[in-house]
Amino acid sequence: MLGRPLPLPWGTLTGAALAQMFAADHLVHAWDVARSLGLPTDFDHALVARLRAFGDDYADQHRVPGMFDPAVEVAADATPMDRFAAFIGRRDS
């Protein structure tokens, strides 16, 4: 099942790739919500590292307004998740 190609609104993906894509998506949006609530964002480092492997490439291929802005600077003490968010153009405001 997980390997079967699925037609989706923006292309064809396998179930596993879809899960991975939305894993990264949820992780980033979890960060969005956490930041907007002023809560800590030191998410599980291993999870962040695995999903960055997917998310960095994806963001680089979709750096257009409305999707991903250019990468922004991070503070020296930023968590791995903060760095991921900054790489895909999220600003702390």
Next chain:
Amino acid sequence: MAIDHNHLIADVIEYTDPICSWAWGTEPKLRLLQWRYGARVRWRVVLGGLVHDASRGRDDWDPVQAAEPMQKYWRRSSAHTGQPYPMPMHRMARSTDPAGLAVKAAQRQGPVVGAAVLRRFRESTFVFGVTPSSPEEFVASARGIVGLDVDRWLVDLTSEEAAAAYRSDWEETRRPNDHVRHLVGDDVGIGSMKQTDGHDRYAFPTLVFRGPGGEVTVPGWMPYEAYVDALEGACPGVTADPRPDPTITEAFERWGVLTERELTDVCGPGPVDGLPDATVAHFWGAGVVYFSPAEANARGLPPVSPEDARCLADFAESLELAHSFVAGIPADSWRQSTPCSEWNRRALVNHMVGSARMVSYGVRGQSIGPEFYRNHLGDDPVAS
């Protein structure tokens, strides 16, 4: 003079129950202990009987309604043990006695077969969400065990010999030693003496080690080192020069099925790579369990690769994380902005719920189209 420790033998008595989450949680430690010192111990498994009748005194007891609180409890113990818990879980067994008796009946075919059936019952309960209670469920969860004569097992299940053996284990479990009688404390998983149905008994799991050094008890949820110390205390010298830890390949040859925690505890920490070819991964709801091809085949599991199963586990973890924050959004602030420049909180969560629904379709091999963009949130966005 060097001690030939391979000639030292300690006795280990394990008081347990197939449907005990702490016993399941202790499996990684006991596997490591058995790997390192197994040749130097005689191991006896005592089926202690955790719950005789969950419905006693409750006229409204219902196996479906009982599942939710049980799953919540098991989820909490999983947070300590790192072992899977049933997700989803639809029904709770009324009694753990039938499963205990079935293991006892399987032990009549030898300790190896007995141990294999016990392990399968634990996996059925905590990995696949089926608490085995009937002969049909026993047979289904034991499918493919090498050396198990199923016909003989089913006959033994109803035999007086198996019933007497289970009764004997049950009674032995209800003669707890002074060590656990005098234990006090309120630590999580503490193995102080329990009382059920008016009887004192050992907590599960409790291991008693006996040898020339005397008797040492390891009750309840304890660190791995406690087992090694107890073994050494019961049989001085026996823990010197343990067998070198297994490679991942050796671990699968020995056990066939390993949880993530078991792989880490037995083979050492680090990212799980170097899995044997054709290893099948099963996503149990919040993580992954690994099966050798033969074990996966015996259970009829689809051939999902570890990489694909990891994608699902990461999705589940991210979803859980997102949900934990969404649940904290004050009810009157859903229109506030977020760092995601396009969307306020409500729009953002709407998008997340939509994508979660898409993944749940997608992993079943179905697709959804425009459905993705609709409003997924009703009056209760958190519940969505």
